[in-house]
C-alpha cells in the first residue's frame with residue numbers, strides 16, 4: 001500500500017467514530033498494541049524534543065526501506081505514534097520525503113491538539129523526515 | 141452574608157465561554173486568573189479617555205494619568221501593608237521582579253563564593269535568575285529540601301546557613317503542592333543570621349492576607365495576572381533600607397536624576413527601579429482588581445475559596461486510583477494529583493475534551509518533579525468564582541477517564 005492509501009484507510013477507519021470518546025479510546029487501544037521499542041533504542045539520542053511527554057523514534061534502513069520503531073510514556077501520544085508508524089514505516093526515504101501528511105488533520109486530531117502538543121506531533125514528523133533525508137544522503 | 145457566586149461569575153466574561161460545546165470549567169487559576177469586567181474596563185478607559193505618558197507632561201491628560209498610576213502604588217502599598225508607597229516598584233511580573241533582585245542585589249550584596257538559599261519547591265522564576273547570577277558572579281546556591289508530605293524541611297534549612305549566606309528566597313505558597321510555607325518562621329530564622337529574605341508571593345497575595353511589615357520580609361514579589369489583574373504588571377515590594385542602597389537594575393528614562401556623559405545621578409525610589417515608560421494602563425487596571433477584591437470582601441472570598449479547596453480534597457479522594465502529590469498540613473487553592481500510572485498528559489488531554497481547563501506537566505518546577513520522581517502532575521487550582529458543582533463534574537470526569545486509561 002502507498003503512504004496515501006494508508007492515510008486514506010485511517011481516515012476511513014476514523015470516520016466510523018462520531019464521538020470523540022470513541023476516537024480517543026481507539027487511540028489508547030492503538031497505543032496499547034504498539035510493539036515495544038527495543039530497550040537499546042530507548043536512548044536520549046532517539047528522544048524527541050518539544051513534547052510534554054517523552055517520545056522515542058528509532059529508524060533503520062532495510063533493503064532500501066525505512067523501518068521505524070517508536071514509543072511514548074503517554075498512551076494517547078503512543079497511539080498517535082502508532083498511526084505515524086503505520087503510515088510511514090516500511091517506505092523508502094524518497095516516498096517519505098515526497099508525501100504530504102494529511103490524515104492527522106482529516107481525522108480531527110490536529111485541531112484538538114494544543115500548541116504544545118501539536119508541536120510534539122510536528123517534531124515527530126520532522127524527526128522522521130530527518131531520518132529519511134539522512135538515509136537518502138547516505139545511499140547517495 | 142454569604143457570597144452570591146452566580147453574581148460573581150457574571151462579572152467574569154470568560155467563564156461563560158464554551159469549549160467543544162461544553163461549558164468551560166476553569167481550574168487553571170494558578171497559571172492565571174480570569175478578569176472581572178471592571179478590570180477590563182479600567183484598562184480600556186485609559187486608552188479611551190486619558191492615555192498619556194506618566195510623569196512627563198505638564199498637560200492635563202498626563203496629570204490625570206500620572207495621578208491614576210500613582211494612586212495604584214498607594215493602593216498596592218495598603219493592600220500588602222507596606223510602610224510607604226515608595227517601597228512599591230512596578231515590574232512586568234513575578235519573574236521580572238526576581239530578575240531585578242538577582243540583578244541588583246547581585247551587585248550590591250554578593251561577592252564570589254557567597255550563598256543564596258532557595259527551596260526545592262521553587263518555580264523556575266525563583267531559580268534561574270539566581271543561576272544566572274551564579275554564572276556571572278560565582279555565587280553558590282543552597283537548597284532547602286522538601287519532605288515527602290510536601291513541606292519544607294526546616295531543620296535542614298537551619299543547617300544551610302554559613303558566614304557566606306547573603307540571602308534567602310522562597311515561595312509563600314507552592315504553585316504545585318499548594319503548601320503554605322511557614323514564612324514567618326523562615327524570616328525569623330534568616331534574620332537571626334542577619335540574612336534578608338525574598339518571598340515569592342505569586343500564589344499567595346490573592347489567597348491570604350499579606351502584611352509585609354508584620355511578616356518583616358525584606359522583599360515580597362507577585363504578578364498582577366494571577367490576582368485578577370491584567371498581564372504584564374507585577375510588583376516588587378522592598379524595604380526602604382534595601383531599595384535605597386541597591387544599584388539600579390536597568391537604565392533609561394524616568395529612573396534618572398541628571399544625565400551627562402561625565403556621570404549620571406539616579407532618581408529616588410521607587411523610580412530608580414522603573415526605567416522607561418511603565419505599563420501604566422496595566423497598573424491602573426491592577427488597581428481596579430484590588431478594588432474588586434476589596435468590594436467583595438477579601439475575607440469572605442478567602443473563606444469561600446478555602447471551603448472549595450477542602451471540598452475538592454475530600455471529593456477527589458473518591459476517584460479510583462488517584463494519588464495526591466503534596467499533603468502538607470497547611471495548604472490551599474492548588475491540588476496536584478496523578479491517576480494510577482497514567483501520564484498526566486493523557487489525563488489532561490481527556491479532561492480538555494470534557495471542557496476542563498487544567499494544567500498538566502512540570503508546572504515550571506522541574507526540581508520538585510525530580511524530588512518526587514514524576515514527569516509531572518495534573519493540577520487543579522481554584523478561584524472564588526469556581527463552584528462545588530464544577531468540582532463534582534471534575535470528580536465524575538476523572539472517574540470516566542480512569543476507566544478509559546486504567
Ligand SMILES: Cc1ncc(COP(=O)(O)O)c(C=O)c1O
Nearest residue numbers: 233234235263265315342343363
Ligand atoms: C510560585 C510562582 N512564582 C513565580 C511565577 C512566575 O510568575 P510570572 O510568570 O507571572 O512572572 C509563578 C507563575 O506561574 C508562580 O506560580
